Amino acid sequence: MSRSHELYQQVILDHNKNPRNYRVIPDATYSCEGHNPLCGDHITLFLNVGADGIISDVSFQGNGCAISKASASMMTTFLKGKSSDEAKSLFKEFHDMVIGDLDPDVQETHLGKLTLFKGVREYSSRIKCASLAWHALMGALEKQVSATTEA
């Protein structure tokens, strides 16, 4: 099987075409523009966090490749109802997975369907596409207005 089929699976192609939560939250608690300086792609992440620390709504908008769009779309569906602390630890797991430090086939994770993105570790130039939305999420949680994938 060729590498790309592992990455461009039907689920990812579907989220690319029909991204979930692709909208502005006008009165979002936080929002952050994520930016990948190497390719110029950027997305804006919107976040509502309740007093209890629970993410009540999360959405995104912007421009990007299938990988970054599908990743943003799946991330937003996955995060709703989770606490911001959980979100932070999911960021770490996701990040470790895409850079190849965490292998969901042999190690336990809390990433559920998001493990689909493990294929990206084979494409060093695309890792930042998969993690763009996550960087924006972290930026929003840290109350920054912009974040880059350069960290």
Added chain:
Amino acid sequence: MSRSHELYQQVILDHNKNPRNYRVIPDATYSCEGHNPLCGDHITLFLNVGADGIISDVSFQGNGCAISKASASMMTTFLKGKSSDEAKSLFKEFHDMVIGDLDPDVQETHLGKLTLFKGVREYSSRIKCASLAWHALMGALEKQVSATTEA
């Protein structure tokens, strides 16, 4: 025969040790400091030219290797009594010889004993040593206070 014996002949070694006309001419018509920026060597050339255009006296002082010192010494002895126009055309012949464009073994020159320096064409890094005094001479004739071998 090794290359260097062709260059470091007895005559050159003698002029190096006992340079002729190695003195200041206090009331020189012209003087010029010649300078080789690559090695830092420099000599000052002093020149008296009569109203008839004849070089009545020429001398030098300064610091340099055997090649540049012997070249300066032999040049000064050779030039005395020659006209400044002759000196200029000798410069051209000498210069062409050391860069290898003029071969005194097959072409006619007016360089006399100075053809000894033809060996220098084999040593690209030393060509400027042999021509340093000559550059200073040209500088003096053109009424410049300094000249470099960079031309």
Added chain:
Amino acid sequence: MLNIKADFPVLNRLFGGDAGEPGMALHYLDSAATTQKPLSVIETMDRFYRESYGTVRRGVYRLSEKATAEYENTRKKVAKLLNAASEKEIVYTSGTTQSINLVAYSYGRKFLKPGDEILLSTIEHHANIVPWQLITEMTGAVIKVIPVDDTGTLILSEYAKLLTERTRIVAVNHVSNALGTINPVKEMIRMARQANHFNPQDPTRRGAVVLIDGAQSVSHMKVDVRDLDADFYAFSGHKMFGPTGIGILYGKSAILESMPPYQGGGDMIERVTFARTTYQKPPHRFEAGTPAIVEVVGLGAALDYLAHLGLDRIAAHENALLQYGTRLLSEIPELRLIGTAPHKASILSFTLEGVHPHDIGTLLDEEGIAIRAGHHCAQPTMDRFGVPATARASLGPYNDTADLDALAAGLRKIIEVFR
């Protein structure tokens, strides 16, 4: 047509092909980013390191003398390539980027005054934008931008209006790396001269000098700096079959001589004391420190290779491929060509409806096709055409119609996947 793939080792090996599979040949379509290297260039450098390596312009031993001779010989070859008046007009740099920074820092800092204007075009590479932005911060000069039409052609009537007595520098590329537009630089230089009588004999007299960014032209077409009357011409070795780490700045003698040093260090000085330092004449004034010796020698071999192919033949070959490729791509309905100037070099920049350029790049790579996807270091160009990025196939003399056929087939497959 040329048939020279055999000269390029990387184009003759198979990639991938583990687990018993035979592997794939490479369809290399990213020559605008960097060209592959012919065997003669690779071997020249290899041999030089094995047999003749030494420092230059300093040693009195033969190894160094010979290295110096080879090193300076490349300068003569570059002068010949450009039809420069003298090899003293050829400055070695580390690449186009450094060549332009050198002019910005040295010429710009000396001659630009507040309110002076620098004219750039909309379709410049960042290397010909950012140095000027940095220099305007230091000098108070301002940047004006020549617009392009929807084909990616500079609008010369607007350029004419922007040329005023405040114009000090015009800096444009000869060929746009993002669109392929060939700019009418000879005409543009003529217009700059007429608008603003610059006297090269007296560069301190105000007037506009013109810098041409030749990164995308010099290995694709004949360039004659004297015919163009360019004041500066900048390019990179690695885009013309030479090694990385070496570039060229051509500058007219009188202008180079008017310029202060850029970087300080060894070999660019005449005499150093803590009280006062004097500098060498150009080109050495601008070449501080141990240079890219072996890269210069490799560039010399690349120039020999270029001369052997012949720039006319290269241009004809690439132009035929450009026509062929344009036709093929135009048959794909989902494809939009970005950059459709009547005068174009062999660069095909495009988008596919519903597929981001990055995905195109990754999926084509699976087929052994290497293209570039992104903003091509030309974000203002992307902004002008309202796209965040494009996919770009760029050609070299080693490409053939099979490379373009593979590209078109690969694109059709991607459209299927994303449908």
Added chain:
Amino acid sequence: MLNIKADFPVLNRLFGGDAGEPGMALHYLDSAATTQKPLSVIETMDRFYRESYGTVRRGVYRLSEKATAEYENTRKKVAKLLNAASEKEIVYTSGTTQSINLVAYSYGRKFLKPGDEILLSTIEHHANIVPWQLITEMTGAVIKVIPVDDTGTLILSEYAKLLTERTRIVAVNHVSNALGTINPVKEMIRMARQANHFNPQDPTRRGAVVLIDGAQSVSHMKVDVRDLDADFYAFSGHKMFGPTGIGILYGKSAILESMPPYQGGGDMIERVTFARTTYQKPPHRFEAGTPAIVEVVGLGAALDYLAHLGLDRIAAHENALLQYGTRLLSEIPELRLIGTAPHKASILSFTLEGVHPHDIGTLLDEEGIAIRAGHHCAQPTMDRFGVPATARASLGPYNDTADLDALAAGLRKIIEVFR
């Protein structure tokens, strides 16, 4: 002792030897100018050009991805060599000269005010003098010079006096290329910190930063930038068995982050518009344009080679040779050693009574012995010792006692000729 001549192709060939003569082996004694290259470095670059060449940080195809990985991997190796806190503190440059110019232009232009002081030593290479002179012209800062005694040792008590609250930059070499003196840089940095409490967490707060020119140290002894507490450390690939065209600037993260860009161009930007451009974080902020890709890969191989030899073993080998050579040369009555500091690296600088260094160089070359003659880009050092030039034999790990025996014999022969 090491025995590694076999690793270096150029040391295994014979020179000259036309007309039936067998030719001569090379006694290479100019490693301070540039080192020869081991086969592993030459082959790594050759193979890379043949098999894996592609651009870095831009391509989405595998050739480029792999090139990028190799390219970034060298950064990690450099960080390890220096014991830097992170590879983000490692900036690729074209050489020591550019590394120092980068600091002078970027850090210097931003933080130096009129009357601020830059401390240099008397025995610096022009690369660590001229950039500071250029920057004082732009900023109004002034240069103060740390004197040396007659052995070529810096006089620390004078240094202590020169350190004042006006001192903004201290820039000294770790090892003097003209004399071989090893400067007590750890102690000097400590003194700078005490005299002038610099807070690296807040680099805008005035205080002295210390730049160490490591061109002559990094392949000869263990260097630990954190142990030294150096703010900047600069060196060249070609002096450490790597290729030409590549150098390194180490800088502490907090300081690099406080610095504006140096050169502008591709890959150092975050977002470019004509209205406003934003820049990447270090190290990329300082790396404009297509870098010296293959040279970086070659440097990686050189670092592997260094690690394989072991810096302790290199230092021990070279020190033994230095003792041996010093003894041999001291037995020649006409010879005067210039640079006799108690703490010395393997550099033997000398003059011969009645023979100019250039003549020594040319005549030794006849015997296959390559030394350097001249001012070694250190004219103030020459002025200090009252000589226009010296002859210099400098050692590398591939040298042996036979090289030094040949040198001594050659010198005796020259003395005969000139008697």
